[in-house]
Amino acid sequence: MGNGAREGHGETRAVNRTGVGRPREAQCEYVDAGSGAAGRTRHEEDARVRTHEPLPTCVQDLPELPPAYHEALDAGIGQLGLTLDEHSRRGIADHARLLLAWNGAINLTAIRTPPAIARDHVVDSLTALPLLLSAGTSRLLDLGSGGGYPGLPLGIALKPERTLLVESVGKKARFLSTVVQAIGLEDRFAVAATRSERLALDPHHRERWHAVTVRAVGRL
8 A cells, every 4th residue: 555555444544754663752641541342433432431540652651671571582583593673673672561551451461571572472473574574575464463463573573565453452453553653653554443354345455465464363
């Protein structure tokens, strides 16, 4: 689709030409995660009863990840024979920082320690990177993105022209949109808050993606 893409079925995108892993320089805001499946309007979500404290929308005020995270990441990508540039490392780490900040409120993952996130989420996601690189993938779609794995680490490290994160649960889609904006990925990432079956009916998406990733969603 490129930067002039049609945005249908809940796909959200903003324009912010910042670099990968370079959080936007703005005052941090805090939002309610909302709840429910895709299809509910923002007004309807916001009208629901809140049970959690507001959640951060930027990374500047969040704790840095401990050395154990970086050690686990280095060990894992070393075993895969991969290297990550500094911008990619920072973007992937900032995603993990937001995941930890939001996870208590909306249960994005049962993996809750930074070293385990590095090993079981980030490195596991990056196992697909050599295959996608060898295929020359420039348009990546991730189905059932949930907390952002594998789509965000792959899209950050691979640097395709376009990455679409598809997530039908509204509160998880809101988290993904927050991450995309917080670490400056809007020029090549988008979030579609819809089900894959519905997206497949859209001719602007059907058979238009070079690679599709699916992790812990359902049987292929």
